[in-house]
Amino acid sequence: MRVELLCTGDELVTGLITDTNSTYLEARLFDLGIKVERVVLVGDVRADITQALKEAASRADVVVVSGGLGPTADDFTLECAAVAAGVPLAEDPRVLQWLHERYAARGLSPNPSALRMARVPQGAEPLKNPEGSAPLVLMKLGGAQLFFLPGVPREFRALLEGEVLPRVRAALDVQPGRTYRAFRLLRTVGVPESELDLTVAPMAPRHPRVVFGFRTHAPENHLKLMSEAPSQSEADAALAAVEQECRQVLGRRVFGADAEEYAAVLLEMLRQAGATLAVAESCTGGLIAQQLTAVPGSSSVFIGGAVVYSEKMKSAWVGVPTDVLDRHTAVSRETAIAMADGVRTACGTTYGLSVTGYAGPGGGTPEDPVGTVYCGLSVPGAPPRCERISVKGDRDRVRLFAASHTLEMLRQHLLAASSLP
Amino acid sequence: MRVELLCTGDELVTGLITDTNSTYLEARLFDLGIKVERVVLVGDVRADITQALKEAASRADVVVVSGGLGPTADDFTLECAAVAAGVPLAEDPRVLQWLHERYAARGLSPNPSALRMARVPQGAEPLKNPEGSAPLVLMKLGGAQLFFLPGVPREFRALLEGEVLPRVRAALDVQPGRTYRAFRLLRTVGVPESELDLTVAPMAPRHPRVVFGFRTHAPENHLKLMSEAPSQSEADAALAAVEQECRQVLGRRVFGADAEEYAAVLLEMLRQAGATLAVAESCTGGLIAQQLTAVPGSSSVFIGGAVVYSEKMKSAWVGVPTDVLDRHTAVSRETAIAMADGVRTACGTTYGLSVTGYAGPGGGTPEDPVGTVYCGLSVPGAPPRCERISVKGDRDRVRLFAASHTLEMLRQHLLAASSLP
Structure with missing residues (x-):
């Protein structure tokens, strides 16, 4: 089955919006064994849309078109479809009724521009949109089946899942020799x-x-x-x-x-081990805490995070001795270990993690240039560990990889611990 | 000037990657007054690429092509360009030298597949890629100027800014009646x-x-x-x-x-006021600290952040009295204010911010359902303030808007303070 996508809208060709609808649809089709042949983006220009519709319909079995179905003056995709098919637009009584129902539910009646959405190419089949006003429209052009969907991602996805993909699947099921x-x-x-x-x-x-x-x-x-x-x-x-x-x-x-996310996996491992976690962050500045707490239910495992962006708070919140800071500086193996131990003690958790380093662009020393990060892990019944890493790249990248490396020290520890005899 | 974009690669039509190169280029061209006419994405299929090249060249003055310039077997965009132009591929001595230099810098010599990158359509002009091995290639097809760029975003952008856009600008400058x-x-x-x-x-x-x-x-x-x-x-x-x-x-x-980012703006306001900041976060879990510390140089203003995900740490790190927690619960106006005051005291900063709420999906009470967040601000010489907001949406959205509202309380305070007589 040859499938093409056509996306319309000035916002898509002027850099205002990245077309993520296509990415979503491509992935869903690929799961069905279909590789999209071509994606075309055009602005709100009648001649361009009409021409692109004709071209796509001449090549493909199925064309999914998005955008330009709404009530405003720059919504004219169905007009172009009618021109391409050589049929007039006609007001569809079903769509009219859906519009009146939808507006009535909010105590309103549709204004004249909303009523434009009821005008579909003669012979086309409209289907109700559960998420919005503009209907999904099905229509034949040449040998191709065209689906017209609104460009709003929520509506686009709902109509894809509810109407378009089931029809594509049904068509595939009757194809001989399918893969x-x-x-x-x-x-x-x-x-x-x-x-x-x-x-x-x-x-x-x-x-x-x-x-x-x-x-x-x-x-x-x-x-x-x-x-x-x-x-x-x-x-x-x-x-x-x-x-x-x-x-x-x-x-x-x-x-x-598949869909398993790192932070959720790690938190689940901790939960199953009956363990809790606390984190002391310097150069990652809360990134680790934020990643962990983004997971629903993380509060049963994650107890506290100290963003200790000053020497004073390294001592006050996680008990780093001032002489460690004085002798070894804030970016050192010794400080990382004191932070991991200290935050574990302060929060009374099973594990403690820590990060301190130079994220850049400023800072660093000849021995520990920008990108150097010390990652600490404090565990029960064994000495704390520290790993020094060097990350190439900008501040965001240093922080991202430092957070990841630190969490990974804990995951590897949990894996090793759980595989002991 | 009519400009079209052509992006090649299976990853772009199978949902693996969203095409952000086009968004970037469209925005840069729009700034020059050019609205891209059409964007076409095709997979790694020789016939499709060749056909798309011919079509674009027949319509446009400039075609920017990306992807398929690398060393691997599925990189054959220039082969297709040669077929479209009816010329052979020829090894270009300049590219050959760049490749040898680039590999030599790493103590290597280019392998045979790398040397494929030196083969360009006869008559085309290669330009050195400062960020990678595959050169930018300029070529005429019909009346159109074609630019071939690697699809790797870093290389794509560097070559756009360094070579493609200056040429487009120069061509625009000599156009009569331009806007x-x-x-x-x-x-x-x-x-x-x-x-x-x-x-x-x-x-x-x-x-x-x-x-x-x-x-x-x-x-x-x-x-x-x-x-x-x-x-x-x-x-x-x-x-x-x-x-x-x-x-x-x-x-x-x-x-x-224009390019001014929120966190950087707020930090600059604090810096100019000679002020410092500390934050105590519950439901945002480090998001505020992370946003602030993502800005280079934030350590001169941001002193510390406490991610107090348990009642115990709310007391231990930011001094929320246990009877406030007992009487009012952790999600309350009183706790938010105690957190803001407490973190300001603990860190010795000019300002303290706090957030506590129900980010969901679990939690909440009949009076304070999921989405309810209390945001606190502690300032010198005036009573602390708290605002209660209700955010609709999922956990990510609640956290995002809660962080934003809290920071905005401080920004509005600074604006009001600086405009006093």
Whole structure:
């Protein structure tokens, strides 16, 4: 099935909005085994929209069009569709009724510009939009099935999931010789993309049904595995085999699969261990605390975070001795360890983490230039640990990788602890 | 000048990557008065790329092509360009030398796949890429000037700014009857988009040379003003007039213009006032501290942040009396005020901010349902203040708006204080 997307709107060609609707739809179609052939973005120009509609319909089986269905003067996608099909626009009584119902629910009646939304190309089929006023419109042009959707992401997605994708799936099910696919996203941290590639590349010849893909989502790198086969069971089996092998070579650096997020995974590990956590941050400035507390329910595990951006607060909140600061400076192994131990004691938690370093652009010393970060971990019944890392890049990147490395020290500790005999 | 963009790569049509290169380029071109006519995305399919190149060149004066210039087997954009132009690929000695130099700098010599990057369409002009191996390639196709850029955003932007945009600007300067434009982005906080629209709409008839645009960048809303005129001085004058009027009606809700970011603006106000700041966060969990410390140099103003995710730490770090917690609960006006006062005292700062609330999805009470947040401000020489807000939306949104509202209490206080006689 050949699918093309057409997105209309001045905001899409003037840099005001990035077209994320297409990304969303492409991913959903790819899960069905369809690779979108072409995406076209045009501004609010009647001739351009009409021409793009004709071109797409001449090439594709399905064209998903978004934008330009609303009530305002620059909404004229359906007008262009009517011109392309050589039919007039006609007021559709069903849409008219939906509009009146929708406005009545708010105690209003639709104004004349809202009523424009009831005008659809003759012969087209409108479907109710559960999230907004402008209907989804289905229409044939040449041999192609066209779907017209509003560009508002919430409405776009609701209509895709509720109406468009089920129709595409039904059409696929009756296609002979279709390809079945299965997917897995393996999420890793601490593995550079080039290393991930080198580690996985030798497997490819043994898994001819699998396509390997990589996605960098700093500080993480993700491995995307997709198997293709003439039946779903064969696709599933091919995926299971490659996934097992990948997990074997990547080991504990895989922290999750598919939609599993790092912070949620770590918090769940702590919860299952009956453990609690506190964090003392200097150069990451609250980033770690923020990442952890973004997860619903984190308060059962995360007790407190001290953003100690001054020497005074390093001593006051997490008990770093002033002579440690005087002798070793705030950016040092000794201070990191005192911070991790100190925040663990202050909060009475099972674990304590700490970060201190030079995020830049200013600061740093010849021995510890910008990008140097000391990450500390304090655990019960064993000496505290500190790791020194050097991160290349700007302030944001240093903070991001420092936060990730620190959390990863704890995750690796929990993995090692749970695998002890 | 008619400009089209063509972006190639399977990752762009399978939902793996959102095309942000185009958004960036569109905005930069729009600043020059150029509205991109069409953006086309195609996968790594030779026939599709070749066809799309021919079509774009037949319509446009300038086509910016990105992606498919690298060393791997799926990089064949220049091959397609050669086919479209009916010329062979030829190894370019300049590119060859750049590649050898680049690899030599790392003590390597280029492998055969890297050397593929030296093969460009006969007659095309390669330009050195300061950020990567693949060169920028300039070439004519029909009446159109084509620019081929790598898709890696860092390289794409560097080559755009360094080579492509200066050439576009030079070509515009010699065009007769061109339109001159001037821009201003006014950044507001605390103004819903619909209110911004209603406030500004009545001005439009008085400023016929100005286009008003809106951009939501939660929790901020931005007003984009663009003037068009037959000369730069007229465009500048029209912009200055409308900007003044907008600033008058929007007043202190405008916190910055163009590239000015909220946190940096607030920190600069504090710096100029010789003031320091500390923050005690509960439901925002470090988000405020993180936003402030993301700004280089923030350590001269921001002293400390306490992420007090438990009652115990609210008392231990910022001195909230246990009887306040017992009588009023952790989410209350009294606790917010004690937190703001307490963190200010603990850190010895000029100002203290605090946030406590229910970010959801769990928690809340009948009186204070999920989305309720108490924001506190402690100042020298006046009683502390607390504002209660109700934020609709998910956990991320509640946290985002709670952080913004709290910071904005301080900014408004500083503005009021500095305007006193």
